[in-house]
Amino acid sequence: MVGIISYGAGNIFSLTAALERLGIPYGMIFKEEDFDQYDRYIIPGVGHAGAAMNKLEQTGLIPKIKSLTKPVLGICVGMQLLTAHSEEGDSNLLNIFPVKTLRFKDSADYKVPHTGWNQTFPEKGNPLFENIPNGSHFYFVHSYFIEYDESYTLSSTDYNNKFSASIWRDNFFGVQFHPEKSGKYGETLLTNFSKI
């Protein structure tokens, strides 16, 4: 059963709706004791990374999150929180992945936010992209991205520069795109996560 970490950063209606469509049971985590009821966790998040980090700090759940050994999936800003630092609000983050979250340089050819369906290419064998063809499209909407890193990039996407569309370290996974809005492949990815 998936525990969604609740810290007040953005709406999760679409995410829970997707889990319900897929028949993936879930519940909400508000305090440390709640973690024990679940065998995997999602950190959602939209909006401003710095603001999201402040809200997460207020929950007091950070030491627990860092100590988790069961599978964890950060989505969008929930993924960016796993990195060391974001240029958004010059914010120090969880540092589970020692990489940086940077802002896209906007231009007429590469508009910001990066909005729409883009392809992602897994860099290594992994359980998250099982049954998802190389180069499948996912739905992105973000102005900040996680830098490409040979150790931690799980799949890369190109938008002006190559960046981490997803990351992986031990039990921690993160995706920049929105699997709950990414059609069939997004649903496959959520189902895969529920089985890791």
Add this chain to the structure above:
Amino acid sequence: MLSKRIIPCLDVKDGRTVKGVNFVDLRDAGDPVELAWNYSRQGADELVFLDITATHERRKTMVELVKSVARQVNIPFTIGGGINEIADADALLNAGADKISINSAAVRNPALIDELAKAFGVQFVVIAVDTRVSGDKNIVHLNGGRIPTEKETLDWILEAESRGAGEILLTSMDHDGTKAGFDNGLLKIINDAVHIPVIASGGAGSVQHFVDVFEKTNVDAALAASVFHYGEILIPDLKEVLRQNNIEVRTLAE
């Protein structure tokens, strides 16, 4: 590569689709949720719902609609129409809308764009602009193109971008309903002038019009209503032609 997006637009009143729709296989052509689901299956990349409900119950009706769509549909969608304040936007985003589209309210109160961008992030804020040629200028119009404003279209769009618009939905009222093609001249000027995504709207009548708008203006997305609703253009066929013209489109899962 980032794909060009194809966006069907649905007009909704009191929770029901209003423009005629004649899909085969639809149990209820007035049900926006069933229609949305059908479009997502055909390969629409995104949906826009334009709510034209005019009763005091409208926010409640819209929230219910948004929740129903978010429960059933696995692609992003925007909701527009009658969003006047932060509380409207908050309710719709919490119900599962991915973006909100603001038109008249932003023209009347441009600071609303700043407030929405600050409260929710620029990626949630679509500014819809209805433009019509008046004299030799492109002028922003309100109420479906009936009421001219003082604002020149390019100036207003640049102001909206600087205030925190995350995307522009530009409808040419001169082209809307003509099925003679998008307003590629204006769309290119706007698209070259901004660094946020632009959705072209108004004038789609054939598959070639979509090829033209992407090739001539490089906009990010193209929106249409009747050609999709009446089945005159089928999205899989449209995407195939775009692909043959080397325009990047999303590949669907089997």
